[in-house]
């Protein structure tokens with residue numbers, strides 16, 4: 612069991628002029644499950660490979676447990692890595708695949724046997740121990756790959772998109788299995804994915820990356836309800852947060868968000884935030900999550916000066932709810948509303964904005980001014 616501390620870590624590949632990981636600082640605590648998430652090419656795998664020792668670290672310090680391990684060989688870091696492509700040996704049985712790493716380390720036979728059977732039991736693959744990988748399904752192969760990591764009893768598990776070759780249903784199932792495995796093994800886990808849903812559902816903390824830089828590292832709830840900038844706000848959550856470009860206007864003693872066809876009276880309780888952020892009279896981006904737009908009368912009367920008029924363009928039925936694609940006349944917006952209401956393309960709707968949940972970003976910096984009062988959502992929808 613171990614903490615993993617990354618201090619000012621950077622990576623520039625040889626021959627390249629620009630670093631692909633820049634001043635990466637993150638303290639991952641013992642037993643924590645941290646997910647690196649971000650779009651393709653943002654440096655997730657490179658960072659994970661530096662932790663594993665499979666890539667040299669250009670700058671900074673990497674500490675695992677109490678040791679600085681920048682120059683420690685991968686095999687001596689006490690970590691195990693699970694890859695996307697499983698990397699099983701095709702000519703070996705499941706048992707041999709799981710035992711192989713221990714055999715190389717000259718672990719006594721009886722101990723190997725004990726650990727392989729214990730891991731197989733945890734992963735429910737005891738009945739497959741004599742099979743070759745080609746006689747296994749994708750999900751079973753992934754379990755074997757996990758099993759091979761478990762038997763090593765490492766201090767830290769590193770996983771690089773381990774579920775991306777599985778079909779959607781199995782992926783959801785394996786997500787929960789890996790979470791359970793983490794609870795059971797109580798080991799530090801670092802997991803890489805480009806899938807925000809996977810990140811939100813699995814991580815104790817998620818580290819959102821873009822262009823080699825950490826944008827935000829926090830619990831899924833905080834990242835969801837208090838995104839630090841437009842990138843994080845748009846990347847986390849599905850359907851994505853709506854963004855309306857406009858400005859903050861002062862009228863008498865009130866402040867409004869105004870955009871073409873949109874006027875929202877901002878809540879007085881947050882005027883101090885507006886004033887101290889310096890966005891009054893300036894261009895801003897208003898962010899509203901699809902579930903924070905409401906067509907029920909009760910919301911219209913609660914927020915009478917925060918109602919958007921829009922035309923319905925597309926109605927997507929999702930079972931208990933409907934994704935309503937509307938247009939304010941200048942901005943396309945998606946709302947998640949209850950399916951007991953019926954909507955028709957071409958008709959007009961009114962949507963009240965939940966003023967406790969709105970986000971305001973400074974257009975110049977794309978940073979959040981910290982307007983939303985929601986610190987934590989009771990239900991996180993991803």
Ligand SMILES: Nc1ncnc2c1ncn2[C@@H]1O[C@H](COP(=O)(O)OP(=O)(O)OP(=O)(O)O)[C@@H](O)[C@H]1O
Pocket residue numbers: 624627631649650651652653654655656657658805
């Ligand atoms: N061996 C290499 N030599 C040079 N550049 C590399 C090498 N490996 C990766 N890169 C570059 O480093 C950047 C980060 O790549 P990395 O694989 O870490 O991203 P990622 O976030 O894991 O992406 P993905 O989700 O697509 O795997 C990319 O621009 C990539 O082209």
